Amino acid sequence: MTPPDGAGRQWHAWSVWKTRVLLNGYLPAYAKACAKKATHITFIDGFAGTADSTDWNGESFLGSPRLALRTNPRFTHAVFFELPQKAEALDQSLHSEFPGRQFHVVAGDCNQKIQEGLAWLRSQGSPTSGPQLGPVLAFLDPDALELEWTTVEAIAGWTGQRNPGDYHRRGKKPELLVLFPTGPMRRTLPADKGAKEAGETRKQQVDRLFGGRDWRAIYQAQRAGLIQGESAWMHYVELYRLRLLALGYEYTSAIEVRNTSNVVLYHMVFATCHPAGARIMKAVQENARKVLPAMVQEEKRARRQSGRRLFEESDADLDRYAEAPSKWAQLFDEPPQPFDPSRFQLASASEQLAMGLAFDDA
Numbered sequence: 001m002t003p004p005d006g007a008g009r010q011w012h013a014w015s016v017w018k019t020r021v022l023l024n025g026y027l028p029a030y031a032k033a034c035a036k037k038a039t040h041i042t043f044i045d046g047f048a049g050t051a052d053s054t055d056w057n058g059e060s061f062l063g064s065p066r067l068a069l070r071t072n073p074r075f076t077h078a079v080f081f082e083l084p085q086k087a088e089a090l091d092q093s094l095h096s097e098f099p100g101r102q103f104h105v106v107a108g109d110c111n112q113k114i115q116e117g118l119a120w121l122r123s124q125g126s127p128t129s130g131p132q133l134g135p136v137l138a139f140l141d142p143d144a145l146e147l148e149w150t151t152v153e154a155i156a157g158w159t160g161q162r163n164p165g166d167y168h169r170r171g172k173k174p175e176l177l178v179l180f181p182t183g184p185m186r187r188t189l190p191a192d193k194g195a196k197e198a199g200e201t202r203k204q205q206v207d208r209l210f211g212g213r214d215w216r217a218i219y220q221a222q223r224a225g226l227i228q229g230e231s232a233w234m235h236y237v238e239l240y241r242l243r244l245l246a247l248g249y250e251y252t253s254a255i256e257v258r259n260t261s262n263v264v265l266y267h268m269v270f271a272t273c274h275p276a277g278a279r280i281m282k283a284v285q286e287n288a289r290k291v292l293p294a295m296v297q298e299e300k301r302a303r304r305q306s307g308r309r310l311f312e313e314s315d316a317d318l319d320r321y322a323e324a325p326s327k328w329a330q331l332f333d334e335p336p337q338p339f340d341p342s343r344f345q346l347a348s349a350s351e352q353l354a355m356g357l358a359f360d361d362a
């Protein structure tokens with residue numbers, strides 16, 4: 001059980017991978033691409049965590065705030081949100097390691113405090129020159145369903161204001177790297193036959209995640225057995241990407257991260273208005289996904305040696321994934337499709353299976 005303040009928390013390979021490999025690969029490439037033109041390059045970390053995190057071996061690795069502040073070329077500004085019980089230690093640790101750098105740790109729920117953080121960033125410049133007119137990358141990495149759509153909207157709408165002094169940025173939105181909590185969604189919205197339907201409190205939490213109730217049609221279709229198995233959860237990811245496109249993003253993708261039991265844990269959703277951002281992310285993902293099988297193997301080996309089993313899976317699972325590393329971190333970036341229940345109403349679940357419209361968990 002993870003203690004509430006995260007103390008002593010040991011991250012699994014796929015969580016370590018997200019920060020140590022994926023984010024660590026993207027940050028310098030992003031900063032390098034921006035530094036050619038921009039005087040302000042900003043990082044927003046909505047769920048900053050601790051200065052260091054601990055992997056499955058008990059070894060520490062850099063958390064996202066330190067990775068961001070160590071990035072070369074530099075982020076000129078950064079704002080980090082974290083819950084009060086962890087924020088002070090993070091603040092102290094960052095100030096002692098990065099004296100003189102322009103960053104701010106906001107203690108509190110980022111959904112409530114987002115405007116405070118954005119106001120701090122704005123106060124660092126002037127109306128004609130400042131972080132709000134330069135490139136911004138936001139990393140939104142909640143544990144589960146904590147990220148609310150209003151926060152995504154606030155960040156997405158923050159940059160690119162019309163400004164004669166900054167024609168490069170006009171209309172450009174911050175890049176977003178958002179953990180979509182596919183695994184926690186499965187637990188929040190029981191969909192298996194016979195399982196009790198989620199109550200209204202849980203549904204309202206999902207409303208806040210999506211900023212609306214459209215997702216309920218997907219849940220209804222699941223509950224009715226029209227869509228089944230793991231592929232059904234992809235409709236939520238598609239809806240989320242559609243919502244980002246509706247905010248004005250031009251490209252979105254989702255990296256699907258599974259565990260060795262073939263269960264989807266999360267989708268790392270990316271949104272950008274820059275073709276270069278899309279190219280860089282694809283290249284980073286291509287490299288990063290090759291690393292994940294080895295990391296999971298290593299975690300499994302370490303746990304076996306210490307008698308702490310990771311999963312009840314067989315070695316065949318690992319071999320299967322070692323042979324097909326793309327399965328571990330597959331990229332989806334074809335245009336997302338709106339969910340249309342009528343597409344499923346004509347076919348029975350077994351016909352859907354035969355037609356390839358749905359598939360059961362492998």
Ligand SMILES: C[S@@+](CC[C@H](N)C(=O)[O-])C[C@H]1O[C@@H](n2cnc3c(N)ncnc32)[C@H](O)[C@@H]1O
Nearest residue numbers: 019047048049063064082083109110141143146
């Ligand atoms: C997955 S961890 C973040 C890891 C960090 N981004 C990294 O890569 O090193 C999620 C963090 O979000 C924090 N958190 C949870 N709810 C939050 C909220 N509403 N606002 C800000 N932080 C929150 C938790 O305390 C936890 O430290």
